[in-house]
Amino acid sequence: MSRYNAAEIEARWQEAWEKAGIFTAERKEGKPKYYVLEMFPYPSGKLHMGHVRNYTMGDVIARYKLATGHNVLHPMGFDAFGMPAENAAMAIGGHPKTWTYNNIDDMVEQMKPLGLSLDWSRMFATCDPEYYGQQQALFLDFLDKGLVYRKNAVVNWDPVDMTVLANEQVEGGRGWRSGALVERKELTQWFFKISDMADELLGALDGLDNWPAKVKLMQANWIGKSRGLQFAFERADGGEPITVYTTRPDTLNGASFVGISPDHPIAKAMEGDAAVDAFLADARKGGTTEEAIETAEKLGFDTGIKVKHPLTGEELPVWIANFILMDYGTGAIFGCPAHDQRDLDFCRKYDLPVIDTFFALDDDTPVGKVAFVPAKSEKVRWVNHFAGLEEATGEEAINATIDFMEAKGLGEGVTKFRLRDWGLSRQRYWGCPIPVVHCEACGVVPEKKENLPVVLPDDVTFDVPGNPLDRHPTWRDVPCPSCGKAAKRETDTMDTFVDSSWYFARFTAPRAETPTNMEDAKYWMNVDQYIGGVEHAILHLLYARFFARAMQICGHLPESAKEPFDALFTQGMVTHAIYKTEGADGRPVYHYPEEVTLKDGKALLEDGREAEIVPSAKMSKSKNNVVNPLHIIEGYGADTARWFVLSDSPPERDVEWTASGAEAAHKHLGRVYRIASEIDAQATGSAADDTALLREMHKAIHDVTMGVESFGFNAAIAKLYGFTNALGKSKAGGAAKRQAAMVLAQLMSPMTPHLSEAVWEKLGGEGLCTLAPWPKADEAMLVDDEVILPIQINGKRRAEISVPKDMDKAEVEKLALAHEAVIKTLDGATPKKVIVVPGRIVNVVA
RNA sequence: GCCCAAGUGGCGGAAUGGUAGACGCAGGGGAUUCAAAAUCCCCCGCUGGUGACAGCGUGCCGGUUCGAGUCCGGCCUUGGGUACCA
Numbered sequence: 001m002s003r004y005n006a007a008e009i010e011a012r013w014q015e016a017w018e019k020a021g022i023f024t025a026e027r028k029e030g031k032p033k034y035y036v037l038e039m040f041p042y043p044s045g046k047l048h049m050g051h052v053r054n055y056t057m058g059d060v061i062a063r064y065k066l067a068t069g070h071n072v073l074h075p076m077g078f079d080a081f082g083m084p085a086e087n088a089a090m091a092i093g094g095h096p097k098t099w100t101y102n103n104i105d106d107m108v109e110q111m112k113p114l115g116l117s118l119d120w121s122r123m124f125a126t127c128d129p130e131y132y133g134q135q136q137a138l139f140l141d142f143l144d145k146g147l148v149y150r151k152n153a154v155v156n157w158d159p160v161d162m163t164v165l166a167n168e169q170v171e172g173g174r175g176w177r178s179g180a181l182v183e184r185k186e187l188t189q190w191f192f193k194i195s196d197m198a199d200e201l202l203g204a205l206d207g208l209d210n211w212p213a214k215v216k217l218m219q220a221n222w223i224g225k226s227r228g229l230q231f232a233f234e235r236a237d238g239g240e241p242i243t244v245y246t247t248r249p250d251t252l253n254g255a256s257f258v259g260i261s262p263d264h265p266i267a268k269a270m271e272g273d274a275a276v277d278a279f280l281a282d283a284r285k286g287g288t289t290e291e292a293i294e295t296a297e298k299l300g301f302d303t304g305i306k307v308k309h310p311l312t313g314e315e316l317p318v319w320i321a322n323f324i325l326m327d328y329g330t331g332a333i334f335g336c337p338a339h340d341q342r343d344l345d346f347c348r349k350y351d352l353p354v355i356d357t358f359f360a361l362d363d364d365t366p367v368g369k370v371a372f373v374p375a376k377s378e379k380v381r382w383v384n385h386f387a388g389l390e391e392a393t394g395e396e397a398i399n400a401t402i403d404f405m406e407a408k409g410l411g412e413g414v415t416k417f418r419l420r421d422w423g424l425s426r427q428r429y430w431g432c433p434i435p436v437v438h439c440e441a442c443g444v445v446p447e448k449k450e451n452l453p454v455v456l457p458d459d460v461t462f463d464v465p466g467n468p469l470d471r472h473p474t475w476r477d478v479p480c481p482s483c484g485k486a487a488k489r490e491t492d493t494m495d496t497f498v499d500s501s502w503y504f505a506r507f508t509a510p511r512a513e514t515p516t517n518m519e520d521a522k523y524w525m526n527v528d529q530y531i532g533g534v535e536h537a538i539l540h541l542l543y544a545r546f547f548a549r550a551m552q553i554c555g556h557l558p559e560s561a562k563e564p565f566d567a568l569f570t571q572g573m574v575t576h577a578i579y580k581t582e583g584a585d586g587r588p589v590y591h592y593p594e595e596v597t598l599k600d601g602k603a604l605l606e607d608g609r610e611a612e613i614v615p616s617a618k619m620s621k622s623k624n625n626v627v628n629p630l631h632i633i634e635g636y637g638a639d640t641a642r643w644f645v646l647s648d649s650p651p652e653r654d655v656e657w658t659a660s661g662a663e664a665a666h667k668h669l670g671r672v673y674r675i676a677s678e679i680d681a682q683a684t685g686s687a688a689d690d691t692a693l694l695r696e697m698h699k700a701i702h703d704v705t706m707g708v709e710s711f712g713f714n715a716a717i718a719k720l721y722g723f724t725n726a727l728g729k730s731k732a733g734g735a736a737k738r739q740a741a742m743v744l745a746q747l748m749s750p751m752t753p754h755l756s757e758a759v760w761e762k763l764g765g766e767g768l769c770t771l772a773p774w775p776k777a778d779e780a781m782l783v784d785d786e787v788i789l790p791i792q793i794n795g796k797r798r799a800e801i802s803v804p805k806d807m808d809k810a811e812v813e814k815l816a817l818a819h820e821a822v823i824k825t826l827d828g829a830t831p832k833k834v835i836v837v838p839g840r841i842v843n844v845v846a
Numbered sequence: 847g848c849c850c851a852a853g854u855g856g857c858g859g860a861a862u863g864g865u866a867g868a869c870g871c872a873g874g875g876g877a878u879u880c881a882a883a884a885u886c887c888c889c890c891g892c893u894g895g896u897g898a899c900a901g902c903g904u905g906c907c908g909g910u911u912c913g914a915g916u917c918c919g920g921c922c923u924u925g926g927g928u929a930c931c932a
Contacts, residue, residue: 042932082932155930166930214850218927221849290928294847323847342847419929426930496932535926537850542929572925648858648870652851654925660871661858668870674885715860718869725869728886790865795913797865835912841864845912 004673006637006666010754014115022066022771023117025073027523034070035524036062037504039532039540043078043125045103047110050533052629053645054571057713058531059116060646060750064708066117067749067774073524075507076111076118078104080125081132081431082496083166089462096430097458100127110630114638115753117770122510126499131506132432133453134515135498139435140446141554147193150444153423154263156287157185161465164427170287177465184284186263189425190434190492194546198223198417201545210567212652215537222538224418229402230330231411233258233307236315242266242307245329245416249405250397253386254336254357256347258307258318259300263326266318270303276320283322298323298346310410311386321346327420341371358382361391422543424495427467429460431493439480439487448481454489467491500540501547504530504564505557516556525561534570534652541568569711572654636666639752643669646713646751668721669755672748675728676741676759685733693732696723697740698781704747705777713751720748738763743775791816792843793825801842809836816842 017023027033038058041051055076062074085096104125111118124131142148156165160178164187169176194201202223205216229249232241242258260266262283270276279301286292298321305318316334323342324333337347337354344367347354356366358380374380376394387404389397402413425434433454435447447454457475460468469476469491480487502515508524509517532540548564551557557564632641644665700723707716727740742763749756749769760769783805789812791799799821803812813834816822826846833845 039932044932079932084931164930167928168931170930218850222927222929224849288930291847294928296847422929428930495930497929500932533926533932534851535932538927539929540932650859653859654852658858658871664871671885714858715869718860721869788865792864792913795864795911800865833912835864837864841913843864843912 004670009758013754013757025119028071031071034065035073035527036529037527040077043103056642062117063750075122078125080127085430129453136435152186154184157183163465191421194422198419229411230414236306243330244332249401251336251357254338254355255334256353257335259321261324261326261331264331267320338367344371425492434490436490437487442482445482501543526566529567530565531569639755640666647717679737681734683734689732690736693730696726698777702777
């Protein structure tokens with residue numbers, strides 16, 4: 001008997017697959033196509049367990065679809081632009097390009113041993129000029145269709161390094177290198193007009209039946225459609241009225257001030273006054289993230305301007321407030337402190353009045369420190385309401401007020417979206433150059449398509465902060481494509497989200513001379529199954545949905561590909577325990593898993609000290625809890641790694657990597673190999689044993705198929721453990737055992753393809769197990785003749801009876817009531833009710 | 847702050863509103879062996895009881911239901927996102 005030798009088996013079958021070319025995708029009519037895609041990786045250089053889990057899940061689907069007769073497209077590439085390459089260049093020298101391409105080579109080296117069914121011939125990186133040149137062509141097409149424009153927007157500005165900072169580079173309101181307090185600064189930047197499609201992007205979510213509900217909900221909330229009232233406050237001094245937008249016009253009686261954004265034209269007009277300038281400088285401190293703005297201390301400045309309440313004529317003060325965003329609504333609001341916590345905090349701080357406009361039905365306590373904000377569906381009691389409301393829900397009140405104000409000609413009902421246009425300009429080198437030229441005479445001039453790609457220059461340095469393209473005269477200075485006079489290239493590059501917003505379309509024709517090839521796009525699109533981390537639930541997926549629409553408008557995708565991902569699955573992270581002790585200086589010391597011995601739930605170091613175990617932490621280099629997939633593959637083989645990342649946790653949840661779990665997975669695979677090896681084809685067994693084994697086999701086919709189709713990989717694997725146990729113990733004859741073992745190999749094949757090929761070959765299977773048609777379950781073999789029904793009395797389980805599976809309700813009820821335990825509990829009384837759920841349960845209500 | 851999830855034995859987790867704890871890990875007991883490795887078999891939520899059994903038990907509080915881990919309302923904790931990390 002030979003032992004399971006993963007290294008030998010895996011090398012051999014990977015070579016066999018490659019020789020047969022079975023994963024190279026070509027258009028084939030007459031076979032249903034299936035496009036499975038995992039979110040492509042950033043080439044950090046190190047493959048981690050999260051990647052292994054992501055690609056293994058995709059591979060299970062791809063291999064299952066292959067076995068069920070589909071023409072499968074399963075490509076891989078790299079999302080290769082971005083900050084880490086520039087950071088590496090700054091930290092260790094070298095060039096982002098060298099760093100990136102070396103990392104790509106390393107990662108491909110690390111991925112190949114996993115035995116993924118990938119079509120490597122389609123691979124590309126987004127930093128290939130062949131890719132980003134086509135992206136520049138898309139940009140020019142979008143520009144032509146009015147889908148891109150320029151406007152001012154704020155960025156994080158480091159006043160010491162004189163550079164723009166990414167949100168990630170702002171730590172606690174300070175620049176990560178200089179430590180200077182970050183300011184918000186306006187720059188002219190390029191924007192995609194995604195807000196034009198807000199309503200469509202929202203509405204189309206309804207059709208995405210195979211997307212997780214939570215992702216659709218997050219996107220819907222992000223787009224944030226709201227109906228409100230837009231109206232103007234007349235100024236007491238006769239100046240330009242202040243237009244505000246509110247989603248709660250019903251609380252207009254409770255207005256105690258009007259607030260404007262620090263970027264509002266009125267605020268800007270007041271610049272020059274020392275007190276105003278001091279306040280605005282204060283209000284512009286800190287980063288640009290919504291979190292920073294929302295959690296910052298609320299600051300206000302009384303402009304001295306008064307406005308008239310549109311209904312009462314009462315005067316209200318106008319304040320500049322740092323929490324009001326110019327991007328949303330009109331950049332001006334009225335504050336209603338009684339029913340908005342933020343407004344209340346503001347009014348308490350600056351001693352502005354608080355006016356209750358409604359109370360709960362059974363409580364008329366005035367608002368103190370906590371604003372009264374009931375759900376919009378809850379009925380409340382109104383105080384002297386201007387539209388005549390007495391008792392009504394918030395929703396009813398909003399609609400009634402909008403109608404009232406419209407009838408009076410005081411304002412209009414308006415629909416607004418939270419979604420802002422997508423700013424794509426980045427003041428960085430390692431990205432796709434924006435293909436336009438700034439000419440003094442002609443203004444902004446698009447580069448000619450025949451001059452694409454606008455290639456990044458190689459001769460750049462990162463010894464000073466800022467964008468090296470800005471200080472590269474020979475690259476920057478070019479003649480104007482329109483008039484030919486001296487002009488300057490745009491030195492901003494594109495957001496890396498642009499790169500990842502259309503790569504799925506490029507995979508359908510990765511070497512085409514245009515962004516896509518319509519015939520290939522028509523054949524392969526849509527992505528039938530997209531798989532990636534839930535951290536991309538909003539931005540990446542929304543941008544990709546926008547891009548598919550924009551590409552369709554420009555003729556690069558068919559109408560049918562406007563929603564590019566038919567089904568989406570969001571998977572969890574791979575985590576690992578952290579082993580922590582305290583160093584002499586009191587700071588934590590993190591220990592690598594291989595330095596720790598686990599015994600009785602305790603983590604012991606080599607010197608005998610005990611380390612604290614922090615379970616399920618995200619794998620992170622700084623915490624020393626990273627498990628390198630290569631070590632696992634070298635030690636146990638790729639199939640063990642694949643089996644383990646799928647086995648323990650549901651795919652959408654985080655999985656904790658444990659050494660014992662990997663060991664167990666490996667043992668199990670060895671067991672399967674041994675059981676298959678020991679089958680004696682000549683052995684005979686009883687007909688009953690044969691049938692029993694084949695019943696188990698059909699149940700396994702059914703359950704595993706269901707598991708794979710519904711992303712219940714962990715459940716499918718549990719069934720495979722059960723089926724393996726049944727096969728190991730079975731006294732069935734050799735023929736039945738051989739049949740069962742071959743089906744086992746096939747069912748395991750999506751997860752452990754190498755082992756399956758080895759078992760398949762050993763048992764004399766024809767051709768490759770990978771290509772063998774997926775087995776079908778025989779319905780007749782799935783149901784047992786007898787079922788065991790639990791009997792509950794008042795909801796508590798008291799007994800059970802065994803009955804034929806199709807016995808009718810009355811018969812079952814009679815049997816249940818005749819049961820000893822039931823008679824004893826009822827003690828002569830008649831049951832109030834007996835509920836029989838066929839095949840499930842009997843509940844007797846005493 | 848706001849939006850979205852998750853929370854079940856010592857651990858990872860299973861369970862179309864219908865027997866809570868499948869399957870695996872760890873632990874305990876046994877078989878095999880000169881011994882070990884490997885392998886195989888049995889036990890394994892908590893409390894009480896020799897035992898049959900009884901009571902309790904799915905983050906916390908409340909509700910709907912014949913019946914709730916599952917549905918509804920309110921909290922707590924952890925994780926993801928928060929528009930320039932990818």
